[in-house]
């Protein structure tokens with residue numbers, strides 16, 4: 001539960017709002033989104049138990065194959081470097097330094113599966129943005145130029161943050177673009 005709750009701890013920092021109401025582009029670190037490694041480092045600095053840190057490290061992939069486990073090991077090593085600790089002595093890795101502590105615990109697999117909203121939530125954004133742009137122009141008098149900047153970004157942020165992209169996609173899937181109007185209007189009333 002703790003691994004699941006804390007696993008994206010650093011997203012508010014790496015995705016900081018920009019002046020045009022877009023979010024900062026995330027950099028990669030040790031081959032994954034930087035928020036992942038930084039969240040692990042944060043837990044290490046705060047002296048969280050090793051089994052929690054290892055379970056959380058599995059959010060972005062499971063340690064079920066040699067290649068996948070090698071990635072998790074790298075993220076833990078990178079986090080340990082940032083936090084200034086020895087990953088083996090801290091119980092994050094097996095004595096060899098090449099695998100997770102053995103035998104492998106199952107919490108990491110559960111955390112990985114629990115992190116799977118992205119298979120729908122990420123494409124839901126791509127599929128619903130064009131529909132929201134059309135409604136923004138028709139109902140909110142947002143110009144083509146403003147679709148690329150703060151006016152549309154602010155509208156989009158309000159709708160997605162209060163209802164979620166998945167809920168907008170569900171409305172779109174059930175009733176087409178017309179059905180997206182209602183939830184948008186419920187969050188931001190057109191003038």
Ligand SMILES: [Fe+2]
Nearest residue numbers: 007008036059
């Ligand atoms: Fe993540």
Ligand SMILES: [Fe+2]
Nearest residue numbers: 007008059115
């Ligand atoms: Fe996540």
